[in-house]
Amino acid sequence: MTRFLLAVIPLVLLTSAASAQQQQGREACTRDAQRHCRPVLNNGDDAVLACLQQHRARLSKGCQKTLTEHGQ
Template sequence: MNRVLLALALLASLSTMAFAQHAGSDQDEKACIHDVERLCRKWMDQGDFTILACLKENRAKLHPSCRDVLIKHGQ
């Protein structure tokens, strides 16, 4: 029983670290919010992956700071 609890705790901490590594910071959000509002407004209620797809589709139209955020996150 203790091993199961330990494994679950370890898995939870690893998942949290992986999520934090890929999650955008407030600074990332500020860099892209204007591009999201300008280029992806009609998809804003459809979730993060849809917005990400929109940003990637419009990469050439993005402000350089938002393009840098995509690159930083491997997109």
């Protein structure tokens, strides 16, 4: 049982960290998405991401940084 917990706890921590990072990225681009991509907000993350990429020159510096950090 102890070995199981030692294997699972790091996995949970990694998942939590990735989730927190993703949430921060969403927060950085929320206003930009609402401003520039309102027509596609209900079409899923891929549609919003494509829209943000199309409007990249008009995005906030925080959103631009987040996109760059995530290879977009």
